Amino acid sequence: MSNQITLSINNQSISVPAGSTIMEAAQKLGVSVPHFCWHPGLSIAGVCRFCMVKVEGMPKLQIACNTPATEGMKVDTVSAEVKDAHKWALEFHLINHPLDCPICDQAGECELQNYYMKVGKYQSQMEDEKVLKPKALDVGDTLVLDTERCILCSRCVRFEDEVTKTSTLGIFNRGDQATIGTYQGRKIKHNYSYNLADICPVGAFTAKDFRFKCRVWFLKEAKTVCPGCSTGCSVNLFQNSNQREYYRLKPRHNAEVNGHWMCDTGRTMYEHLNASTRLSAPLLNGENVTFHAALQAVSDATKSVSADKVAVVFTAQFTSEEYSAVLNSLKTTLKGTPKVFVWREETETEESFDGILFRGDRNPNTRGMTEVLKQESVGASILKGDFSALANAGAELTLVFGPEVESAYPSLAKALSRFVELKKSVYFGNTLNEVAKKFWLRIPVKTFAEKSGTFVNFNGVAQKLKANPPVYPAVKAVDEYFADLGKLAQSAV
Numbered sequence: 001m002s003n004q005i006t007l008s009i010n011n012q013s014i015s016v017p018a019g020s021t022i023m024e025a026a027q028k029l030g031v032s033v034p035h036f037c038w039h040p041g042l043s044i045a046g047v048c049r050f051c052m053v054k055v056e057g058m059p060k061l062q063i064a065c066n067t068p069a070t071e072g073m074k075v076d077t078v079s080a081e082v083k084d085a086h087k088w089a090l091e092f093h094l095i096n097h098p099l100d101c102p103i104c105d106q107a108g109e110c111e112l113q114n115y116y117m118k119v120g121k122y123q124s125q126m127e128d129e130k131v132l133k134p135k136a137l138d139v140g141d142t143l144v145l146d147t148e149r150c151i152l153c154s155r156c157v158r159f160e161d162e163v164t165k166t167s168t169l170g171i172f173n174r175g176d177q178a179t180i181g182t183y184q185g186r187k188i189k190h191n192y193s194y195n196l197a198d199i200c201p202v203g204a205f206t207a208k209d210f211r212f213k214c215r216v217w218f219l220k221e222a223k224t225v226c227p228g229c230s231t232g233c234s235v236n237l238f239q240n241s242n243q244r245e246y247y248r249l250k251p252r253h254n255a256e257v258n259g260h261w262m263c264d265t266g267r268t269m270y271e272h273l274n275a276s277t278r279l280s281a282p283l284l285n286g287e288n289v290t291f292h293a294a295l296q297a298v299s300d301a302t303k304s305v306s307a308d309k310v311a312v313v314f315t316a317q318f319t320s321e322e323y324s325a326v327l328n329s330l331k332t333t334l335k336g337t338p339k340v341f342v343w344r345e346e347t348e349t350e351e352s353f354d355g356i357l358f359r360g361d362r363n364p365n366t367r368g369m370t371e372v373l374k375q376e377s378v379g380a381s382i383l384k385g386d387f388s389a390l391a392n393a394g395a396e397l398t399l400v401f402g403p404e405v406e407s408a409y410p411s412l413a414k415a416l417s418r419f420v421e422l423k424k425s426v427y428f429g430n431t432l433n434e435v436a437k438k439f440w441l442r443i444p445v446k447t448f449a450e451k452s453g454t455f456v457n458f459n460g461v462a463q464k465l466k467a468n469p470p471v472y473p474a475v476k477a478v479d480e481y482f483a484d485l486g487k488l489a490q491s492a493v
C-alpha cells in the first residue's frame, strides 16, 4: 500500500506522505497560506484562525494547519471567499495591536506587517479604544517582552514546553485581557532563548543583543555554519555590507543538523568578526611588517631546519582544506613530516551534550581535522593542559594555529604563554590578544565568515563555508597563505 496521497491545491496536483496536513502539502507545493500560530518545528495549536482554506465538499472554510490532507481532496486558497476570511482574521488580530511599527524593532521582518501588505483589509472598522497591556518587560538576560504587541499565537509557549522543556511562559486571563507572560518570579534562562525572538511572528519578543542597533533592511544575509561547537548548526549571518559590520546570526533550517534552532552561545559568533577586535597586519618581533615580509620570514625559517625540528600545533577550528594545505606544503618544503600536536582546551568536556544541540567540543571541525590527519597518515599528540610533549620536542620552528573563537578556550592565555617560550614560534590567529603579541611572528587569518572551505560536524555531516567580503582585504585564509608560501619556495629554486 502506498504511503503517499495525492490532492490538488488551486488545481495543481501534489503528492505528500499520508498523515500530512493541507498546510504541509501547500508548503511543499510552494503555495503560501497565511499563518501565525503554525510553525513546522512545533506542535499544532490552531488558535490564530488565519490559515483558512476552502475544501471542496465541506460547508465551512477549514484551517489548513490542522486539517489532514486526504486522497483526491480539492483545496482552494485564493478564491474571494478565502481571501475575505484572511482579511477578517487579520483585522481581528489588529484590534488590540498597538500602532508601534515606527518604533518597533521587528519592523521589516514582522509577519503582521508583511501579511497586512499582502492580505490586509485596509479600511478598519474598529472604533473602540485598544486594550493596553504591559510593555518592555525584562524577562531575562536576552529578551524584552512587549505584551501589547503579542497576538497570542502561543508559539513561544509551545517552544518552552516542547523544545527546552522549561515551561516558563503562559497565556494568562481570558478574552481581550489575555496576556502572554512568565510564571510569577520566573525568568527565561536557558541557552536557546533567542529562538523565542525568531519564532515570535510580531515584535512582542525582541533580542536585547540586536534591538535598536540596525534596521533589518540594511542587512544582507549569507548562509554559513556556526563555529561555536561540533554540532555545526546551519545559520544565516547578517552583515551591514556598507559598514562591513556583522550584527547577528539566525538558524537556517537543516533537518540533518539543527532542525529549526540554534543556541544562544552560537548567537555570539559574530562578535569576533568585526574590525574592532581584529588583528589587521602581521607582527614580527613586535613590529608591524608587510604580509610578504611575514611569509618570507616563515619561508626562510623552514629552509634552515629539518622536518623533525618543526612542530605544528593545530586547533580544530580551521577548515579541512586549511589542514590539508599546511601538511602538504610542509611535507614538500621540509621533505619530511613535521611533528604534529593538537591543542585542546584543558577545561573542555568534549563528550558533553545538553540534549538539544550544544556540545562540549567547542570546535566546529574536530572530525574534519581528524579525517585529514588520517588521510595524510600523520599521527598527532594531544596537548590538553600539559604542554611538556611540545616543550620536549626540540622544535626550532613552531607553527601554532590558534582558535578563532577564543571564548571557547578559557585557558588560552596560559597555553599561549607556553608557546611563546618556544624558539621561533609563529601564531596564526585573528584577534588582538595581548599574550599572542609576544610570538616571534604573528599572522592574522580570515574568519569562518570570510573563507571558503569545509567543516565536518561530530556526526560526519560536511558543510561548506562561503566567503563573504573580508573585513581586512589583505588578510588571507591559512590555505591561501600556504599556497603563497609554495610559490615563494618555487621562486627561490
Ligand code: SF4
Pocket (backbone or CB within 6 Å): 149, 150, 151, 152, 153, 154, 155, 156, 157, 180, 199, 200, 201, 202, 204, 205
Ligand atoms: S509573544 Fe509572540 S510568540 Fe508568544 S504568543 Fe505572543 S505573538 Fe506568539
Ligand code: SF4
Pocket (backbone or CB within 6 Å): 226, 227, 228, 229, 230, 231, 232, 233, 258, 262, 263, 264, 265, 266, 267, 357, 358, 359
Ligand atoms: S549548538 Fe553549537 S553549532 Fe549550534 S548554534 Fe550552538 S554553538 Fe553553534
Ligand code: FES
Pocket (backbone or CB within 6 Å): 034, 035, 036, 037, 038, 045, 046, 047, 048, 049, 050, 051, 063, 064, 065, 066
Ligand atoms: S496557522 Fe492555522 S490556525 Fe493558526
